[in-house]
Amino acid sequence: MDDAHRSGCPINLTLEVLGDRWSLIVIRDIMFGNRRHFRELLQNSQEKIASNILADRLRRLVDRGLLTREDDPTHKQKAIYSLTEMAIQLVPIFAHMGAWGRRNLPVTEELSIRAELLEEGGTELWEEFMDELRAKHLGKKLPARTPSVLARLTEAYLSVVARKTKSA
DSSP states (O other): OOTTSSOSOHHHHHHHHHOSSSHHHHHHHHHHHOOOSHHHHHHTOTTOOOHHHHHHHHHHHHHTTSEEEEEOTTOTTOEEEEEOHHHHTTHHHHHHHHHHHHHHSOOOHHHHHHHHHHHHHHHHHHHHHHHHHHHHHHOOOOOTTOOOHHHHHHHHHHHHHHHHHHHO
């Protein structure tokens, strides 16, 4: 056991990396919202993260190996953030957290529909989504005509939003 950590417990070590208020939210927004630039993460945050906090979390997540940061070839002052394999392996954790939240907390339909689909799809859907994320963020190849899990999750969300807007 080194002095940099409180203990060698895997739960403690995971919480040391992900247990602050914002890290999982930033990863969620990159993973499920396909937000890869600082401005997208800042402006589209449901939770209204402050710019200094976002900058700090992005830096920490890069330092801890959950994200990579590369210059955006289309704009000299922008960076693109990508998930690493370590972050992609959080998909089942997000699925379980979403399922738990749906059962026990006052969620909204539009913000819980993706969690519902992930729960219903189970490990097979999670694996498909992780493969898609590996293709998008790590450059792995997917078989041609592989249906997009992210598109399916996004479609379901937009459908609920449109229905609720129409009935309001």
